[in-house]
Amino acid sequence: MSEELWQKYYGQPNPIYGNKRQYGMLLDLNKCLGCHTCTIACKTTWTDGPGQENMYWNSVNTKPYGEYPRQDANAPDGLDYENSNLYQDVPKGVYPDLWQFYLPRPCNHCSRPACLPACPTQAIYKNDDGIVLIDEDLCQGYKNCIKACPYDKIYFNQVTKKSQKCIMCFPLIEKGEEPQCVKSCVGKIRVFGDLMDPNSAISRLIRDPSLGAKAYDPEIQFKAVTRYMTDADRRQYRADFGTIPSLWYILPKNVPEEELEKYFGGAMRGLIGQPHTPEARLKYKKT
Ligand code: SF4
Ligand code: SF4
Structure with missing residues (x-):
C-alpha cells in the first residue's frame, strides 16, 4: 500500500464534505459463508416500516x-x-x-458519492462520520439517486414514494456499537472502523497486511481478521466507478487474476499504488 495515496484519500478531512471521520469496513472474502445472516440482521433491525417488505440494504452476491x-x-x-x-x-x-466466492455488498458510503449530487432536493448528505444518509423529509421521490448510484444500492419505497438505503447503523455507532451486519457476521469476516484514524485496526490492516499474521494476538485485538491476509490484496469493489468506496475487501484465494480484475480491477490499482498503464485500461475495458 502506498502511504502517499492512502494519505491523499484518508489522511485529512474530506475535501468536499468536510467529514473528519470516514467509517468503513474491511471484509475477508475467503471467510464469507454466503449465509445471509448479515442481510437478515440488517433487515430485521431497520426495514420494518410500510413498503419495506422487498428491501435488502445488504446483499450477498454469488460470484460467479x-x-x-x-x-x-x-x-x-x-x-x-x-x-x-x-x-x-x-x-x-x-x-x-x-x-467461487460470495460478495457481501451494503452501501459503500463513498467519499465521493455519486448519489449525493444527483439529488435535486439536497436530501442526501454525508454526516460527520462519513455516513451517506437520505433525509426522507426532503426526498421528493425523483429517483435520480437510484439512477446515479453505480452500485445499485438505493431502493425506492413504493408505498412511501421515498428513496431509502443502508444507514450504516448510525444510531448504533453513535452509542459506541458496531453495525448489525458486523456484529452478526457468522464468518467474522468484517472489520469495522474509521479509515481516517491512522491507528484504527481497519486502517492499519489495509495499509500493513503483515499485521494479519497477528490476527489472534489479544494485544492487537484484530479478532475478525484472517491469518491468510498477508497473501492477499486489499481492494475496493469496482473502484473504477470513481466514487472512492469505504468498503474494502481481502480478495478470495484461488480465483484467476483475470476474473478478479472484473470485480476488483480498474482504478483501484491506482489507489493502492500500482501504475495505470494504457494496456491495463484496455484489458479492463474488455471485461
Ligand atoms: S454506494 Fe451508491 S448509494 Fe452508497 S454512497 Fe456510494 S453512490 Fe451513494
Ligand atoms: S453474515 Fe458474514 S459470513 Fe454470513 S453472508 Fe454475511 S458477511 Fe458472509
Missing part, C-alpha cells in the same frame, strides 16, 4: 452467478424453474481448479 434457470430439454419452455435455486452456486473452472 450460476445458471438461472437451468436449461431443461423436457420442460415445456426448455427451462427448469422447479429446481432453479439448485444451480445458482455453481463453481467455475475445471476440477481441481474450481473457484
Whole structure:
C-alpha cells in the first residue's frame, strides 16, 4: 500500500464534505459463508416500516452467478424453474481448479458519492462520520439517486414514494456499537472502523497486511481478521466507478487474476499504488 495515496484519500478531512471521520469496513472474502445472516440482521433491525417488505440494504452476491434457470430439454419452455435455486452456486473452472466466492455488498458510503449530487432536493448528505444518509423529509421521490448510484444500492419505497438505503447503523455507532451486519457476521469476516484514524485496526490492516499474521494476538485485538491476509490484496469493489468506496475487501484465494480484475480491477490499482498503464485500461475495458 502506498502511504502517499492512502494519505491523499484518508489522511485529512474530506475535501468536499468536510467529514473528519470516514467509517468503513474491511471484509475477508475467503471467510464469507454466503449465509445471509448479515442481510437478515440488517433487515430485521431497520426495514420494518410500510413498503419495506422487498428491501435488502445488504446483499450477498454469488460470484460467479450460476445458471438461472437451468436449461431443461423436457420442460415445456426448455427451462427448469422447479429446481432453479439448485444451480445458482455453481463453481467455475475445471476440477481441481474450481473457484467461487460470495460478495457481501451494503452501501459503500463513498467519499465521493455519486448519489449525493444527483439529488435535486439536497436530501442526501454525508454526516460527520462519513455516513451517506437520505433525509426522507426532503426526498421528493425523483429517483435520480437510484439512477446515479453505480452500485445499485438505493431502493425506492413504493408505498412511501421515498428513496431509502443502508444507514450504516448510525444510531448504533453513535452509542459506541458496531453495525448489525458486523456484529452478526457468522464468518467474522468484517472489520469495522474509521479509515481516517491512522491507528484504527481497519486502517492499519489495509495499509500493513503483515499485521494479519497477528490476527489472534489479544494485544492487537484484530479478532475478525484472517491469518491468510498477508497473501492477499486489499481492494475496493469496482473502484473504477470513481466514487472512492469505504468498503474494502481481502480478495478470495484461488480465483484467476483475470476474473478478479472484473470485480476488483480498474482504478483501484491506482489507489493502492500500482501504475495505470494504457494496456491495463484496455484489458479492463474488455471485461
Ligand atoms: S454506494 Fe451508491 S448509494 Fe452508497 S454512497 Fe456510494 S453512490 Fe451513494
Ligand atoms: S453474515 Fe458474514 S459470513 Fe454470513 S453472508 Fe454475511 S458477511 Fe458472509
